[in-house]
Amino acid sequence: MPDTADIAAEREQIDTALAIEAARKRSASSPVPCGRCYNCDEFLAEGLTFCNADCRDDWQLRKRMQGMSIT
Template structure:
């Protein structure tokens, strides 16, 4: 017979599994040589030209998610 700790452990494992599955479905940015926010040229392997563009992009994406888009 399982106790409260066993049920809690099972629930945590299920929540982690669901969260990881959701994260895998999320589109990922690909480094294409251009900043994903301002379209400036960037070094190979970078997504943004600086931290301001990165932060602005993340804030914009959060606002879109809050708006349901």
């Protein structure tokens, strides 16, 4: 019969695997920096994808809604 340490170790492995999977899904769906804001098309400094949090939130909401729509 497993003891408390075995149960905790197994739970930790499960939680770690779920966190890694979630991070991979997030990074796969994130836009790649292209020099312009993905929401408002403003020019950006190198490495940025959005000009501010509002643009990022608007873009994410629009993408979620597109995924929910039936086409």
